[in-house]
């Protein structure tokens with residue numbers, strides 16, 4: 212049974228602005244362990260390089276590069292404390308929804324939706340419940356649903372196997388999304404906003420890696436979709 216056309220979304224940087232949440236959490240966690248923070252440009256450069264989709268691993272890598280060697284669990288605990296706070300009043304509360312009203316209604320006439328995110332699934336569901344409670348993403352594949360995280364294509368392949376779409380796109384914002392799509396033989400649409408400190412570089416990389424389109428934000432999706 213085929214499902215027609217399917218749009219698979221990455222969450223952070225595509226549907227949600229995480230500059231003030233995840234990115235700021237990386238900065239504050241690094242500062243906690245090393246005494247000094249890290250700029251958004253430096254974080255973006257590491258994201259562009261690829262192999263840095265998991266923010267816990269990336270934070271540990273940055274801390275270690277500065278000669279401090281906590282355990283991974285210590286980094287995760289500190290990171291989650293800053294991000295979640297108490298009852299989700301931490302930096303998670305500073306997330307900003309990027310999708311204009313009506314976009315999903317319009318897309319839903321021609322596409323089904325699914326999600327492949329590096330977040331834990333409950334964190335993704337928490338944010339969707341807050342900003343887009345009526346929109347169905349089936350399935351939502353989170354961190355705990357795959358053995359190998361992006362850039363491994365496992366999550367995309369799971370979604371494709373389940374939905375069996377005739378045509379499928381993955382909408383993502385970092386190098387690991389692009390590589391996962393390529394490895395899964397899924398068409399990639401890159402989102403590179405003007406606020407991205409390395410906008411030109413990332414757009415060029417996406418095009419070189421075979422992105423079918425690069426758009427400045429998710430609200431431009433309909434202009435590049437068949």
Ligand SMILES: [Mg+2]
Nearest residue numbers: 221223224384
């Ligand atoms: Mg992302």
